[in-house]
Amino acid sequence: MEKVVSGIRSTGNLHLGNYFGALVNFIKMQHENNCFFFIADYHSLTTHPDPKTLNGNVRNVLSEYLGAGLDPDVATLYVQSDVPEVTELSLLLSMHTYVGELERTTSFKDKIRKHPDNVNAGLLTYPVLMAADILLHRADRVPVGKDQEQHLEMTRKFARRFNTIYGVDYFPESQPYTFGKGLIKVPGLDGTGKMGKSEGNGLYLIDDDKSIRSKVMKAVTDSGPTKPEEPMTEPISNIFKLMEIISPEDTHKFYLDKYNNCEIRYGDMKKQLAEDIITTISPIRERILEIRKDTDYLNKVAREGAEKAKASAQKTLSDVREIMGFSKFK
Numbered sequence: 001m002e003k004v005v006s007g008i009r010s011t012g013n014l015h016l017g018n019y020f021g022a023l024v025n026f027i028k029m030q031h032e033n034n035c036f037f038f039i040a041d042y043h044s045l046t047t048h049p050d051p052k053t054l055n056g057n058v059r060n061v062l063s064e065y066l067g068a069g070l071d072p073d074v075a076t077l078y079v080q081s082d083v084p085e086v087t088e089l090s091l092l093l094s095m096h097t098y099v100g101e102l103e104r105t106t107s108f109k110d111k112i113r114k115h116p117d118n119v120n121a122g123l124l125t126y127p128v129l130m131a132a133d134i135l136l137h138r139a140d141r142v143p144v145g146k147d148q149e150q151h152l153e154m155t156r157k158f159a160r161r162f163n164t165i166y167g168v169d170y171f172p173e174s175q176p177y178t179f180g181k182g183l184i185k186v187p188g189l190d191g192t193g194k195m196g197k198s199e200g201n202g203l204y205l206i207d208d209d210k211s212i213r214s215k216v217m218k219a220v221t222d223s224g225p226t227k228p229e230e231p232m233t234e235p236i237s238n239i240f241k242l243m244e245i246i247s248p249e250d251t252h253k254f255y256l257d258k259y260n261n262c263e264i265r266y267g268d269m270k271k272q273l274a275e276d277i278i279t280t281i282s283p284i285r286e287r288i289l290e291i292r293k294d295t296d297y298l299n300k301v302a303r304e305g306a307e308k309a310k311a312s313a314q315k316t317l318s319d320v321r322e323i324m325g326f327s328k329f330k
C-alpha cells in the first residue's frame with residue numbers, strides 16, 4: 001500500500017467545489033492507500049489568525065471532513081500542531097535550503113506582491129514546512145492541485161539533496177497523486193469561473209435547504225436558445241455542468257434535450273437542481289452538525305490521529321537524527 005499525505009487548510013467551510021473536486025477523491029483514496037490527512041494549522045499562522053478562533057476553526061474543519069466521509073478508523077486524521085515533530089524536521093531540512101530558492105518560489109512572490117506589509121519568515125519557509133509535512137511520513141504520493149505542484153517539486157529536491165549529502169537512500173521522491181478522470185472543476189453559479197470561497201459563490205455543505213434554494217434560484221441565466229442545438233453561453237453551461245455532477249443522469253439529459261429543442265425553462269431547471277443539491281448536501285450537513293456538538297468524539301479522533309501520526313513521525317525523526325550525526329550521550 002502506498003503512503004499518501006495530504007494537508008487540509010484549517011479555515012473556511014467546505015463548498016461543493018472542495019467536495020466534488022477534492023474530497024470525494026480523498027474518501028475513495030483512503031481505502032486504497034495508507035493515508036495521512038492533517039489539518040494545517042501551523043501553516044495558517046502566516047496570516048496571524050486570532051488565537052480566540054484558531055482552535056474553533058480547526059474543530060469545524062475536522063467536523064466537516066468527518067461528516068463528509070473521511071473515516072478515522074481507516075485513515076490517519078490529525079492536527080498538524082499536535083505532532084510538533086514536523087517543526088524539528090522542518091528546521092533540519094532548512095539547513096540545506098537556500099534562501100535564494102525560497103525567494104524564487106511562485107507562491108512566495110505572489111504573497112509578497114499581494115501583502116507587502118506582511119512578508120514574514122514563515123511565508124518564506126512555507127515550502128520547507130510543507131516538505132517536512134510530506135517527508136515526515138516518507139510519503140510516496142501527494143494529491144496536489146496546480147498551484148501546489150512547485151512545492152512538491154521542491155520537496156523532491158530537498159529529499160534528493162538530503163539523500164545525496166548524507167549518502168543515504170532515505171527519503172522517497174514523493175510523486176503527485178493523480179486522479180485522472182476524477183479531477184473535475186465545479187463551476188460557480190454567478191456566470192463565470194469556478195466555485196470558490198474567495199469568489200463568494202460557494203454552495204456550502206452546511207448551507208440549509210432554504211439558502212441552497214435561494215442561491216440556486218439566483219444563478220445567472222440568459223434569454224434562452226433561439227435555435228435548436230445552439231451553443232451554450234457560459235452561465236448556462238455552468239448550470240448544466242453542476243447538474244451533470246450532482247443530478248441523476250436522466251434529469252441532466254431531460255433538461256439538455258429541452259435546451260436543444262428550445263423548450264427550456266431555466267426556472268424549472270434551477271428548481272430541480274436545487275432539490276438535487278439538497279438531496280446530496282442535507283445528510284452530510286446533518287452529520288456535520290451532529291459531530292460538531294460531540295466534543296468527546298472530536299477530541300478522541302484528534303487524540304488517536306495524533307498518536308498514529310506521532311508514531312510515524314518519531315520513527316522518521318529518530319532515523320534523520322541518526323543520519324545527521326546526532327546521538328544520545330550514553
Ligand code: AMP
Nearest residue numbers: 017018021022145184185186194195196
Ligand atoms: P481551496 O478551497 O481553494 O483551498 O481548495 C481546496 C481543495 O479543493 C483543492 O484541492 C482544490 O483543487 C479543490 N477545489 C476548490 N474549489 C474547487 C472547484 N471549484 N472545483 C474543483 N475543485 C476545487
